[in-house]
Amino acid sequence: MTPLIGISTYREDSAAWGAWRLPAALLPLGYPSLVQRAGGLAAMLPPGDPATAPDVVARLDGVVIAGGPDVEPRRYGARPHPRTGPPAPERDAWELALIEAALASDKPLLGICRGMQLLNVALGGTLVQHVEGHVGSVAGQFGAHTVTAVPGTRYAGLVPGEFGVPSQHHQSVDRIGRDLTVSAVAADGTVEAVELAGRRWVLGVQWHPEMADDLRVMADLVRAAGG
Numbered sequence: 001m002t003p004l005i006g007i008s009t010y011r012e013d014s015a016a017w018g019a020w021r022l023p024a025a026l027l028p029l030g031y032p033s034l035v036q037r038a039g040g041l042a043a044m045l046p047p048g049d050p051a052t053a054p055d056v057v058a059r060l061d062g063v064v065i066a067g068g069p070d071v072e073p074r075r076y077g078a079r080p081h082p083r084t085g086p087p088a089p090e091r092d093a094w095e096l097a098l099i100e101a102a103l104a105s106d107k108p109l110l111g112i113c114r115g116m117q118l119l120n121v122a123l124g125g126t127l128v129q130h131v132e133g134h135v136g137s138v139a140g141q142f143g144a145h146t147v148t149a150v151p152g153t154r155y156a157g158l159v160p161g162e163f164g165v166p167s168q169h170h171q172s173v174d175r176i177g178r179d180l181t182v183s184a185v186a187a188d189g190t191v192e193a194v195e196l197a198g199r200r201w202v203l204g205v206q207w208h209p210e211m212a213d214d215l216r217v218m219a220d221l222v223r224a225a226g227g
Contacts, residue, residue, distance in 0.1 A: 003061035003225035005040040007031050008095050008115070010068055011047045011088070030210030031066050031112075038218035039224065040125075047090045050097035057101035062108040062201075062225030065095050065115030067208060070171055073129060075123045081129035083170065096122050108201035108224040110217070113169050116194060116204025123177025123196075131172050131190065142168045144213055147192040153183035155193045155203060158216045165207035172206060180204075200224055 007027060015024035025046030032042035045056060045063075057063060072087040073080050075096070089137055099122045102109040111119040117127050146164050149156035173191040176182065180213070184193035184220070197203035201224035 001012060001226075003040045003222050004043055004059075005035045005062045005222065005225060006043045006045045006060040006098075007064040007065060008034065008066050008091075009044050009046045010066075011091055027066060028210065031064065031209075034210040034215070035064070035222070038215045038222045040218075040222040043095065045094075045098065047094040050093045053094070053097035053101040054104070057105055057107055058099060060107065062221055063098055063102045063110070064221075065099060065109070065118055066113045067113035067168075069114065070129070070172045071114065071117055071121055071127060072199065073127075076126045077171050078126065078129070083130040090185060092118070103199070103202070106200050108221050109199075109203075110221050111204035112210070113206060113208055116206055117173060119202075119204045120173045120177045120180065120194060123180055125173060125177030125180065126175040128172045130170055139140075142166045142208065145186060147184045147186055147207065149193075150181075150183050150185070153181060153193075153196050154201075155183035155205075155217070158220055159184075159214075163214075164208070165205075166211040167207045169206060200227075 010026040012024050014021055028194055035042040069088045070085040072092050072145050095118050099119055144164055144166055146162050148162050149160055180194045180196055183193050183195045186192050192206045194204045
């Protein structure tokens with residue numbers, strides 16, 4: 001059977017389409033399209049009761065935590081930086097619960113941008129709340145830069161050496177969460193990918209693969225989810 005991959009979504013109090021403006025669960029089309037192009041089925045996971053996350057994850061073959069707003073600093077014991085965005089507490093709680101459920105059940109898990117940062121926080125790590133001058137740090141614009149794989153990691157096995165990626169973020173991983181391994185870095189030292197050894201498939205990437213044509217990371221997630 002084709003693996004079913006759940007993707008977390010935004011929760012917006014007011015979104016417009018046609019003649020309507022209503023609360024909505026939103027997801028840029030690039031995310032489900034990437035899953036589909038990589039051979040999976042995509043399901044949107046709007047924020048809900050964190051207590052239901054284990055039941056939701058049990059029905060999935062893999063989980064993707066999508067990009068989005070800044071993680072609330074209190075989640076990792078920090079005070080907000082002046083440049084940190086408004087909190088999204090419902091989404092933080094929901095996605096942390098999805099991550100915990102995926103790890104507990106050993107379901108393949110991919111964190112994208114905010115998703116990687118939240119994976120790090122879930123495992124006790126911290127974040128840099130504002131990265132000055134990093135490519136792709138201008139709101140509303142995607143930049144492009146090169147990341148370098150760390151030899152011997154799962155990511156390096158998929159995308160060895162240097163590779164250009166689309167990026168849009170102003171926060172990054174600081175202290176690495178427990179048992180995570182850095183698997184790619186940018187030229188300025190920014191952590192660009194992390195992975196968790198000893199699990200079937202757990203990877204976080206700081207960039208936005210849904211904005212590019214390369215399928216290697218997502219295709220490997222789908223293969224693991226189908227295994």
